[in-house]
Amino acid sequence: MNETRHQEHQIPRDLAGQRADTVVAGILAVSRTKAAGLIGAGCVTHEGRTLVKSDVLERGTLIISQPSEQPAEQEILWKESLQVKFEDDHVVVINKPAGVAAHASPGWSGPTVPGQLAAAGIPLARVGPAEREGIVHRLDVGTTGLMVVAKTPLAYTRLKAAFKARDVEKIYHALAQGHIDPTEGTIDAPIGRHPGATYKFAVTAEGKPSITHYDTLEMMPAASLLEVRLETGRTHQIRVHAAAMRHPLVGDLTYGADPTLAARLDLERQWLHAVRLSFAHPATGETVTVASEYPSDLAAALEVLRL
Numbered sequence: 001m002n003e004t005r006h007q008e009h010q011i012p013r014d015l016a017g018q019r020a021d022t023v024v025a026g027i028l029a030v031s032r033t034k035a036a037g038l039i040g041a042g043c044v045t046h047e048g049r050t051l052v053k054s055d056v057l058e059r060g061t062l063i064i065s066q067p068s069e070q071p072a073e074q075e076i077l078w079k080e081s082l083q084v085k086f087e088d089d090h091v092v093v094i095n096k097p098a099g100v101a102a103h104a105s106p107g108w109s110g111p112t113v114p115g116q117l118a119a120a121g122i123p124l125a126r127v128g129p130a131e132r133e134g135i136v137h138r139l140d141v142g143t144t145g146l147m148v149v150a151k152t153p154l155a156y157t158r159l160k161a162a163f164k165a166r167d168v169e170k171i172y173h174a175l176a177q178g179h180i181d182p183t184e185g186t187i188d189a190p191i192g193r194h195p196g197a198t199y200k201f202a203v204t205a206e207g208k209p210s211i212t213h214y215d216t217l218e219m220m221p222a223a224s225l226l227e228v229r230l231e232t233g234r235t236h237q238i239r240v241h242a243a244a245m246r247h248p249l250v251g252d253l254t255y256g257a258d259p260t261l262a263a264r265l266d267l268e269r270q271w272l273h274a275v276r277l278s279f280a281h282p283a284t285g286e287t288v289t290v291a292s293e294y295p296s297d298l299a300a301a302l303e304v305l306r307l
Helices: 020-028 032-040 072-081 113-119 153-164 237-244 259-264 296-306
Strands: 004-010 044-046 061-067 083-087 091-096 144-150 169-177 184-188 191-194 197-203 211-219 223-230 272-280 287-291
Touching: 020 032, 020 044, 020 061, 020 197, 083 287, 091 113, 091 287, 113 144, 144 153, 153 272, 169 237, 169 296, 191 237, 197 237, 211 237, 223 237
Parallel strands: 144 272
Antiparallel strands: 004 061, 044 061, 083 091, 091 144, 169 223, 169 272, 184 211, 191 197, 211 223, 272 287
């Protein structure tokens, strides 16, 4: 039987006045569906009272109870949604679904990429921390799309070096609220921890250099579909830079997106997908390029906006 972990969280100022499922999703950096599931299971209390997801929270302390380990059955369910797009003896490129973390981290008890690949019988490079075996870059829990994972120490070392040298091409499609002006350009703004919320990031003078290139692919009345190329790879980089431009990604309530628009589109996460990944194969040097289609929730939201 799994042990239960209890964690206390103060309601951040920027989430005050929001529904309980939105607050819990923001604190844990999970989807509203997962947050609502925790609340519905009686795992979240506020000042001693068990919450329902529609409760509006202004301030105070939340106690969130979660199992310390995810049941094996859940890992198998997630494994079924993970697609292998390319694989050989050295690397595997996967299409990561939403709700799966790139690797284990404090406060996260859900499925992870290494866990899914292990469940699928795919060996990973035993280099670095055990919980991050094979992981050479990451996607946010709520972001879908392509990740390359190392299966051998050689692949791990060379891919890590390639990402550090910015030799890997990472292309994302993102749906931003409104119309960005200019329609193409570069955002060069340092990113660091948010001064008022530890689970968020922000453009700060003390942050690390962060460069995002974007081009508008399509304009709709309420949003713009962007193609984004990252020159650096900071945590939440696209989401933070979009918010800093006052055009947060559709569905990204953590960074100021319109909750009414997200509800109309039935989106429970940010509209962000890693559509293309291109890198030199660590063993042969040949270029490997992999592409990914939009998942069903993002495709459906886009079609609604186009009406």
